Amino acid sequence: AAGVIQSPRHLIKEKRETATLKCYPIPRHDTVYWYQQGPGQDPQFLISFYEKMQSDKGSIPDRFSAQQFSDYHSELNMSSLELGDSALYFCANSGPHTGELFFGEGSRLTVL
């Protein structure tokens, strides 16, 4: 069965650069969530989208933005990168009548 696909899996950037992470959800699962997991931390909710509209917002810095496109894939854009942005970024997906969230493998961002 198709799962949540995230790209890239690994990304290395310099401070003050920009990064874009992509998430391709399970077909017909229309809600996308982004999480950030710092080293040794639990995953923290950043933002979510339902039917291409932002549905909830968590602890997402103003330097970050995200959107969900017409094909339901989502992108997380991070600008003016800081060392503290180094983390594992997860995209998760839920659909109608599903209690659980399906997670991608994550994108590991390293900021040097």
Added chain:
Amino acid sequence: AQSVTQLGSHVSVSEGALVLLRCNYSSSVPPYLFWYVQYPNQGLQLLLKYTSAATLVKGINGFEAEFKKSETSFHLTKPSAHMSDAAEYFCAVRSNFGNEKLTFGTGTRLTIIP
């Protein structure tokens, strides 16, 4: 709002011994509850979930958890620990309607002693 509290950031058990990882939840509405496992440098793998059906839930790798509303608990157990169980375990909660986000506990690192 929903939240979970995991008691014990580190738990060590001997190989073959009982594994018990504690999770208590707080929720203003009936919750969905989950346990995820994360191996080093890997993603989140769903172990099991409670979605208001049976209160005793069986998951993968021999793990199970029991939803106890009176105690607001959802502790994770495994009768006999295996070396391969060493990992980080996260309890998580979500409300049972809408497109609510999943809220994670702070995690418990399980170490297995040979």
